[in-house]
Amino acid sequence: MILDARGGFPNLEGRYHCCIIGSGPAGITLALKLADAGRRVLLLEAGDREVTTESQDLYEGLILGHDYFPLSAPRLRALGGTSGHWGGQCMLLDHFDFLPRRDVPLSGWPIRYADLEPYQAEAAQILQTGSFRSQNRKPADNTGTIDIVDQRFSSDRPFYDMENNDPVRFGIKYLAFLKGSRQVDLVLNANVVGFNVDDTTGRIVGVRVHTYDGQRGNVTADCFVLAMGALENSRMLLHLNREQGDRFGNQNDMVGRCFMEHLTIHNNVYFITKRLYSHSSTWEFERLFRRAIPELLLSPSHKQMLKNGWTNTVVRLGRLNREPLEIDDIPASDFIDKLKFNEDYFFTGRSSIVGEQQPNLASRILLTEEKDRFGLRVVGLDLQLKPNDIETLRSSTIEVAKFLIRTGLGRMQMEPALWDLETTEHLPLDFFSHHMGGARMSLSSDTGVVDADCKVHGSKNLYVAGSGVFATGGHANPTFTIVQLALRLADHLIGNAA
Amino acid sequence: MISKNNPLDKVLEPNVIFADGWLLDASDFITEKRK
Numbered sequence: 144m145i146l147d148a149r150g151g152f153p154n155l156e157g158r159y160h161c162c163i164i165g166s167g168p169a170g171i172t173l174a175l176k177l178a179d180a181g182r183r184v185l186l187l188e189a190g191d192r193e194v195t196t197e198s199q200d201l202y203e204g205l206i207l208g209h210d211y212f213p214l215s216a217p218r219l220r221a222l223g224g225t226s227g228h229w230g231g232q233c234m235l236l237d238h239f240d241f242l243p244r245r246d247v248p249l250s251g252w253p254i255r256y257a258d259l260e261p262y263q264a265e266a267a268q269i270l271q272t273g274s275f276r277s278q279n280r281k282p283a284d285n286t287g288t289i290d291i292v293d294q295r296f297s298s299d300r301p302f303y304d305m306e307n308n309d310p311v312r313f314g315i316k317y318l319a320f321l322k323g324s325r326q327v328d329l330v331l332n333a334n335v336v337g338f339n340v341d342d343t344t345g346r347i348v349g350v351r352v353h354t355y356d357g358q359r360g361n362v363t364a365d366c367f368v369l370a371m372g373a374l375e376n377s378r379m380l381l382h383l384n385r386e387q388g389d390r391f392g393n394q395n396d397m398v399g400r401c402f403m404e405h406l407t408i409h410n411n412v413y414f415i416t417k418r419l420y421s422h423s424s425t426w427e428f429e430r431l432f433r434r435a436i437p438e439l440l441l442s443p444s445h446k447q448m449l450k451n452g453w454t455n456t457v458v459r460l461g462r463l464n465r466e467p468l469e470i471d472d473i474p475a476s477d478f479i480d481k482l483k484f485n486e487d488y489f490f491t492g493r494s495s496i497v498g499e500q501q502p503n504l505a506s507r508i509l510l511t512e513e514k515d516r517f518g519l520r521v522v523g524l525d526l527q528l529k530p531n532d533i534e535t536l537r538s539s540t541i542e543v544a545k546f547l548i549r550t551g552l553g554r555m556q557m558e559p560a561l562w563d564l565e566t567t568e569h570l571p572l573d574f575f576s577h578h579m580g581g582a583r584m585s586l587s588s589d590t591g592v593v594d595a596d597c598k599v600h601g602s603k604n605l606y607v608a609g610s611g612v613f614a615t616g617g618h619a620n621p622t623f624t625i626v627q628l629a630l631r632l633a634d635h636l637i638g639n640a641a
Numbered sequence: 642m643i644s645k646n647n648p649l650d651k652v653l654e655p656n657v658i659f660a661d662g663w664l665l666d667a668s669d670f671i672t673e674k675r676k
Contacts, residue, residue: 411662481670481671482665482669540664544655544657544664545655545657548649548652548657548664548665548666549651549652549653549654549655550651551649551650551651551652554649554663554665554666554669555664556662556663556664557659557662557664559659559662562659
């Protein structure tokens with residue numbers, strides 16, 4: 144059933160097993176599975192069915208560190224959350240993303256790839272990718288330095304094509320379910336502004352809700368799940384801990400820390416030699432490039448990452464065109480004359496490097512002194528990068544260039560500022576709007592905020608869903624993992640956990 | 642005139658250099674004089 148808090152918070156009757164705060168991919172996935180198991184769910188959405196100015200404006204925040212998008216731009220505060228404008232690319236984290244790495248401080252999850260693997264098929268169904276059938280990676284040649292990332296769903300796509308496919312918009316796709324469900328009550332325009340805590344037991348007994356027209360409400364449930372996106376989850380936890388003496392995951396000042404993004408630099412053109420005949424060693428790659436929709440992904444191998452202390456990166460090679468190199472791509476007029484090959488003979492395409500940011504305590508989500516219309520402190524983002532983050536982008540690009548040279552496949556451009564290892568302010572860095580960390584998963588409160596079941600350290604019944612719990616981010620787009628984690632959390636709440 | 646090679650030769654041990662925005666191999670450059 145869908146209710147609306149506009150005009151007054153509705154009178155909710157009966158007992159809810161779970162109150163989920165936020166109706167994005169994590170919140171709706173959780174609601175679907177809990178409802179399927181017969182649990183009664185209250186789903187609170189701060190926005191309306193579609194984006195409204197008064198809701199979206201509450202996503203404004205302050206940029207305190209590295210230059211970044213305005214904080215209301217990369218996320219949507221409405222039914223379906225940020226899935227309302229996502230590109231739809233679905234990828235899985237690598238097996239080794241979950242493991243500790245000697246040169247990456249705070250790396251290693253308390254769960255493994257195998258803990259999420261049972262949820263692949265269900266996640267694929269929810270995200271409509273078709274089933275996942277692939278081996279993730281395979282060596283690109285016999286040197287063991289470069290892998291082809293070969294993630295393929297039964298739709299015969301390596302991942303969603305942003306141009307040719309229509310990603311799942313959770314607010315639209317699952318609207319009929321939410322309308323018709325007898326297990327799920329969705330309340331729109333319900334802004335959670337705080338928690339009620341039983342001081343004796345430490346249990347969260349309720350949440351306080353404000354409406355846009357000044358009405359107030361209280362909600363009770365057996366357990367509560369923050370599914371508001373990484374920035375808002377940390378913001379709400381920071382507010383809770385200010386009231387409650389840092390006993391909810393912030394025993395060691397970890398709430399909001401280790402915020403991570405996927406870094407990218409566009410390296411512009413690459414080319415592949417034209418004569419790709421079946422008798423040539425490059426024929427196999429021609430086949431791969433032709434199948435690569437929309438991109439062919441080449442990534443330094445796990446062995447190479449560990450040897451060099453790099454994080455997980457991937458060079459994305461866009462589809463090849465038959466056009467020769469454009470003159471603008473050859474800055475010096477006599478440059479090509481000095482080379483042994485000719486610019487007229489090649490396929491060309493565009494490439495970019497996407498890299499994992501190391502967990503970094505200094506990169507964090509904060510509360511500022513400014514307050515919003517409900518009296519809550521406005522969020523601040525102090526995004527900080529480490530020199531190793533940039534070095535990894537540079538070295539991984541060169542590693543892929545070496546592969547192209549070694550095999551005779553082609554050559555590629557590189558952003559000059561990256562070659563020169565300019566300071567981050569002078570690099571043309573871009574970000575994917577993938578907000579990870581801030582409520583990271585860890586064995587104890589020393590290094591994180593939630594445990595392996597996504598329960599907030601020190602809490603009895605407060606959980607976090609979404610990419611805020613990521614301990615590390617790999618290079619994969621996070622939504623598929625977000626859905627896997629939400630399904631696993633649902634199993635835990637139902638009591639089905641392995 | 643030097644004939645330009647295509648497909649590219651394989652280079653077993655690349656020596657990557659950065660030239661005019663390109664990651665090339667040191668052997669990519671013509672060292673002989675043009676006739």
